[in-house]
Amino acid sequence: MKIIRFYFLLIKLLLTPLILLQAYFFLQKFELNYFSKYGPIYITTVYALMCIFSQSYITEMITKKVHQIQIWQIEDATEEIQEKMKQTWFVITLCILLSITATCVLFISYVLPTAQDTDVIWTFKLVNLYLPQWESLLVWCLFKPTIFTLTYVSISIPAFTIYYYHGHITLQKHMFKHHLQNINPNPTSANYNQEVNKRLLFCVRNHTRVVKYGIKILQPAQVCVFPFRVLGIAYMAGLVLLCFTFEGSLSSQYFRIAAHVVTAATTLVGCVVSGQGIEDLAPEIADALCEVDWCDWDQRNKRIYLIFLTSTNKMLKIKYSDNISLNYELGIEIIKAVFSSISIIYSLQQQKGN
Numbered sequence: 300m301k302i303i304r305f306y307f308l309l310i311k312l313l314l315t316p317l318i319l320l321q322a323y324f325f326l327q328k329f330e331l332n333y334f335s336k337y338g339p340i341y342i343t344t345v346y347a348l349m350c351i352f353s354q355s356y357i358t359e360m361i362t363k364k365v366h367q368i369q370i371w372q373i374e375d376a377t378e379e380i381q382e383k384m385k386q387t388w389f390v391i392t393l394c395i396l397l398s399i400t401a402t403c404v405l406f407i408s409y410v411l412p413t414a415q416d417t418d419v420i421w422t423f424k425l426v427n428l429y430l431p432q433w434e435s436l437l438v439w440c441l442f443k444p445t446i447f448t449l450t451y452v453s454i455s456i457p458a459f460t461i462y463y464y465h466g467h468i469t470l471q472k473h474m475f476k477h478h479l480q481n482i483n484p485n486p487t488s489a490n491y492n493q494e495v496n497k498r499l500l501f502c503v504r505n506h507t508r509v510v511k512y513g514i515k516i517l518q519p520a521q522v523c524v525f526p527f528r529v530l531g532i533a534y535m536a537g538l539v540l541l542c543f544t545f546e547g548s549l550s551s552q553y554f555r556i557a558a559h560v561v562t563a564a565t566t567l568v569g570c571v572v573s574g575q576g577i578e579d580l581a582p583e584i585a586d587a588l589c590e591v592d593w594c595d596w597d598q599r600n601k602r603i604y605l606i607f608l609t610s611t612n613k614m615l616k617i618k619y620s621d622n623i624s625l626n627y628e629l630g631i632e633i634i635k636a637v638f639s640s641i642s643i644i645y646s647l648q649q650q651k652g653n
Contacts, residue, residue, distance in 0.1 A: 310351060321421050340419060372470075376473070380474065384466075384470055387466060391462045391466055398569065411554075458566045461569075461573045462573050472579075472584065475505070476583070476584075480587070482502070484498075492599075495600050499607070500603070503607050506584070509580075510610075513580075517617065535633075535640075539637070571627060574616075574626050575626040577615055578616050578617075578626050581614040585608065588608050588611060591604070
């Protein structure tokens with residue numbers, strides 16, 4: 300653990316001054332072509348560095364909150380729910396494996412040298428201009444070994460955290476449905492309403508714990524959402540600009556661009572599906588409550604039931620703003636925005652050519 304922390308510290312010390320220096324050059328040049336060449340890699344590096352800085356905060360926040368609040372664990376589930384959770388964790392594991400595979404491909408694309416490395420990666424350009432005698436040593440022994448760490452961390456921290464949170468929320472959803480489906484005891488029981496009251500209050504208490512758990516995690520996490528959102532948009536915009544405004548042949552960069560697109564798409568799909576799953580918790584519990592047969596309950600239980608039903612309106616969302624959250628709708632809007640950007644830049648390029 301100490302070795303990993305020391306390694307991350309070295310990356311911070313290495314990249315922070317380089318990022319600040321490159322930002323200075325961007326402001327000094329202030330040209331679209333200059334940004335289109337070096338922007339995508341620069342933004343990816345900033346994104347990854349921000350992930351490294353936020354790693355300990357996010358990890359500690361998630362693990363502490365899970366153990367602080369008593370929510371249902373997999374050991375509390377029935378065999379049927381455990382089977383459902385196996386399917387959920389299989390999908391989550393598949394998303395993680397796809398992300399890791401895309402990361403490895405992205406890493407390989409930057410390890411393999413190309414003739415235009417200095418026109419795409421600003422650090423290589425800097426070394427080539429000012430330290431040509433040390434170029435091979437610095438590029439192969441210092442910069443390229445950090446690429447895998449950067450690409451892996453840039454995917455793993457935000458995406459894998461959302462997957463982990465989604466898994467816990469899905470378990471709570473299945474447990475609620477199970478208890479609500481079995482909330483009514485034997486109708487001939489002498490203590491029918493007392494037993495209903497006991498089971499109903501049990502569900503209410505656990506619902507309160509789950510909502511509290513969700514809020515305690517999501518509120519601090521909103522601190523990280525804004526910079527991730529801004530950098531994600533800038534990254535996609537920079538990648539589109541690179542494809543359409545790059546001076547010279549892009550043929551040597553096709554593999555890298557494809558690796559970037561696959562990595563971004565894999566992460567986006569996994570995060571959107573997980574975000575939608577978290578958001579579906581409240582409506583699915585409300586639907587399960589509406590299916591409960593409450594006609595034979597006494598007035599006290601009916602009042603508790605109505606209060607419980609009203610409280611399920613509080614939805615858990617990973618919000619990007621007051622009106623935007625991580626769900627299918629956002630995923631569709633992002634895809635539309637990407638295609639619109641491509642269409643606009645392509646039209647401008649056509650007009651310029653004519």
